[in-house]
Amino acid sequence: MTTPKRTTVYDVAREAGVAASTVSRAFSNPRRINATTRRHVLEVAERMGYHPNPLATALQSGHTATVAMLVPDIANPHFFGPIRGAERRATAADITFMLGFTDESAETERDKIERLARSVDGFVLASSRMPEAVTVDLAREHNLALINRQVEGLPSVVIDNAAGSRQIVDHLASLGHRSLVYLSGPHVSWLAGERWRALSAGAEERGMAATRLGPFPPQVAGGGAAADAALVSGATAIVAHNDLLAIGILRRLAERGVSVPERISVAGYDDIFGADFCVPALTTLAGPQEEAGRAAVEILLTKASARAAEDGPRRVVLPSHLVIRDSTGPAPR
Amino acid sequence: MTTPKRTTVYDVAREAGVAASTVSRAFSNPRRINATTRRHVLEVAERMGYHPNPLATALQSGHTATVAMLVPDIANPHFFGPIRGAERRATAADITFMLGFTDESAETERDKIERLARSVDGFVLASSRMPEAVTVDLAREHNLALINRQVEGLPSVVIDNAAGSRQIVDHLASLGHRSLVYLSGPHVSWLAGERWRALSAGAEERGMAATRLGPFPPQVAGGGAAADAALVSGATAIVAHNDLLAIGILRRLAERGVSVPERISVAGYDDIFGADFCVPALTTLAGPQEEAGRAAVEILLTKASARAAEDGPRRVVLPSHLVIRDSTGPAPR
DNA sequence: CAACATTTGGCAATCGCTTGCCACGAGCTT
């Protein structure tokens, strides 16, 4: 790749017979110049194949027209939706979109934020693993929007896990289950706490016994240990922290010859790719994942556009719904 | 997020009692300054929490310490591996990693390349959909590395689909199949061509009949039409363009009461997430996906480091291997 | 000890664009 001396504002300016500042404004501040002049400049620019250098623009103006999204784990299909939604929204706004992975590590997350800070206008943090205090701290210097995580004072969009968890409990209760066990994800996961809270509260209301075990790695591989632990607990229904774990559990249960849902029911969260074709197909809590990503970017965009904290940070809560498949059934008697 | 007046080279210079250029060199050109001076500068910088502004650095120096990877579809688990591999390699080299999606569209791909051009040092193009001529053209101005695509004169890393396809044919032949049908992916997919070529050549050698149908969208949803078409063809074995399609096919076959592998065998490519727990578990061609991503970034890195085209562009071919599961079996008699 | 080669640090220009401020002319007001 050779670099054939890129055309600059000056080249265009000369060619169009105007000052560089006019060219600049033709692109970035249309109403500051005459419409006719603008059209002419743009046309010349077009003809010369000129594109403003985003680096130079960003360096001077301070904004980069870029947002970054950080997710804990690229291999979790759960993040497909949010990622795609965020990407779409950003692209639609002519904002370039960056995606980074944090390997489920709070430090990595923080690191990446610091390192990208100058290069982006804001961050979408999906299922952030960072402690609340750190997050608040970072939010002082950076533009953040959280997905599936709520922190006092910060904008966020979550899929309604509390209501969703109630739905799971209700579903289980209506199938005659008197006990459930929640196989938890990482303790640093805000969602894990949220889910357990709602699950146990719901269970109590229904007069069901609820226990929590874990943490287990929220991956298929974590399912082995999780399933074994669940079996020992004696509960007739398992609620797994997410579908990845649930699928792992299903597999382990099959290996051990425990039939689902006859002997034990299993439910998960997220409705990921594969939840519908594993066996038995997984009952799981679904939600508008893509919308979550979209909304998060939206928040970043409007925050940036100055009419910011009018009435506190925005908190979006998206509805969730239970998708009932074959992994849950009547409680054994 | 407030911007509390970032510290610059000048601040550090003043504090350390040296010139800005010295500070700059302390970071970017260590051997140009005295080790002692350097240590001192670095220490001061550290204390002041200084980090070079990547934008400014890039603007002046021309390199951005960033690579971008473009994939056709974020929802295809196949790309997990390459993405993760690329990300890891980049991060290890202290290079920031950007990920973009092209929605299976050559134009989008090209667009994104143009728009990111100034902001990155190179592109990893996974399963690029762009016509060969366009790609060659772009490669003149940009630093490209292809994954699962070969173009004369450009560096690439592919998983050995030719050999792999032979393995599939051999496997099928040894099970007594006398015919196979390849359900193709997009015609603009280089891989689709590659696979079909190897499949038909292999089949011919083995005295098997091979037909190609399609194109089908390489997604689960494409499986319905694909399966129906395959059934009509009368072949006893289906080779699907990828696992997504294969899973869709499996599902459709189940719906129609066609038992796999008793009545018909199905094989796929990629060994994606889910290939092992769909029913029946899928026989598929696996490969070192993560390594592919890693290698592609590696290429970009070494190309950038000047000792470039010593002996032509690098072409890496990674070995593939067949994972035999339950979706293939003896041909019906 | 003079002459010369090497290090090492500093000066200042530069990367490509944005933007505050000024100036000029046209259209209005009084």
Place this chain on the structure above:
DNA sequence: AAGCTCGTGGCAAGCGATTGCCAAATGTTG
């Protein structure tokens, strides 16, 4: 006709680094 707005375009000063070139300091050599 003088005095004012407004609307537009240009000038020039940055944004925060890198880097070619020069000069001072240091080391080497005969």
